[in-house]
Amino acid sequence: MTPAEIKEVILDILEDIAPDEDLSGLKEDVPLREQLELDSMDFLDIVMELRKRYRVQIPEDDYVELSTMQSTVKYLAPLMKDLQKA
């Protein structure tokens, strides 16, 4: 999966967990929780959906890496580079 595809995956997940939000203007380098109404349970949904959809395991210590879209894609790139987008 390319970084662009990983971003699409994250956007797909965000569409599911924040269905009332407009994601079109999401800024890459601003924390997601500053742009969207996401609480800790929503954030865990991102982690769970990556686990369910792609079997990607993210240790709790690494959750900080999922702060912005940019940092998320950067963190996931090596973990998902050999996976196919569903």
Add this chain to the structure above:
Amino acid sequence: MIAGMSERDRIVITGIGLTAPNGNNLGEFRESLLSGRSGVTPYEIRYIGATVAGVCHFDELRYQKRKDLRRGTRAGSVGIYCASEAIADAGLDWANIDKSMVGVYVGVTEHGNVETENEIYELKGFDYDTKFWSHHHNPRTVANNPAGEVSLGLGITGPHYTIGAACAAGNAGIIQGAQMLRLGECDLALAGGVSESIHTFGIFASFKSQGALASHADACRASRPFDLDRNGIVVSEGGCLYALERLSDAKARGAKLYGEIAGYAMNSDASDFVLPNADRQAECMNLALRRAHMAAEDVDIVSTHATGTESGDTQECAALRRVFGDSQNTLFNNSKSFIGHTMGAAGALELGGNLPAFSDRVCHATINVDRLDPQCALDGLVINEPRERRRVDVILNNSFGMLGINSVVIVKRI
């Protein structure tokens, strides 16, 4: 309960919010009950396949966002809809109400089965690896969930909890609300019951194994209390929450008054897990009448609990004969014949559908009675067609549940 009581201790209904399989507000529901319109439809659920159920079609997005629906439970959503509708119906100045003095008391038959079944179903796809078990499971399944979602959704900071009382729960919620108002624990009680039971296959499967799940080629005809061809319970979802206030408060703000909670009672059979007990049911009705300082003759309409099982119907009729046998005045009807068994919501919904009788003076019928069971042939049973009365002043509402829990609420015109 009324004699000698101050207006601070007298509890009145000032608003009603409901969703039933045949109506999403009191007007629609009442119209369906008077016109004989059933809300039972064909239904499918995993593992069970084709069956029948009472399904609600309220506007989920009227009071919630899509994210709220995803986060919460169906019971929570039903609760938020009913509570919001009750508040609007009561004409309360919600923005300026002290939310710390609002209590939420929601009766449930069961809660959590839906979410647990869904999680296990999902988990099967992950070879039962619990790493894939949702972090939402606990907040969705805690027993206070439906009341808690009402609190969260409406910003209510007073007490909230559910009352687990099997199928007596709708009445139990109302009783709890009335008691908390009298104790001064709240100034407004949102009280009644909800049910999401059609979304758990387990409840269908368990009734089926018990030989108590209704089936019929025509879904509308499946729920048939008092009829010899009944074959069990139609499982339904629904909700009904009342705005309850002290009479003094309601009068001070010039509120519309649907009726007064004139008496109530709860007791236990202590005799069987599932079989009802006519003796205890009769005792429960008599206790409610005594507390209301009423005689059987004073009751104009009894809203029966009968679910469409032989044992349930005949035991209740035996109890009714004992209590109302000498009454020349009392009529009997049944709402489950229209909507199936809305479980935790049943008591509250069935009472609600009857309350307009105070003004329209009509006793709605029990439908689907083609061959009346002689054991259920009560004088005063209103069969298939509504019956007009000269006046309706008192309604007694029965709700009974598994493990032998009985509840009776008496409402008086005011």
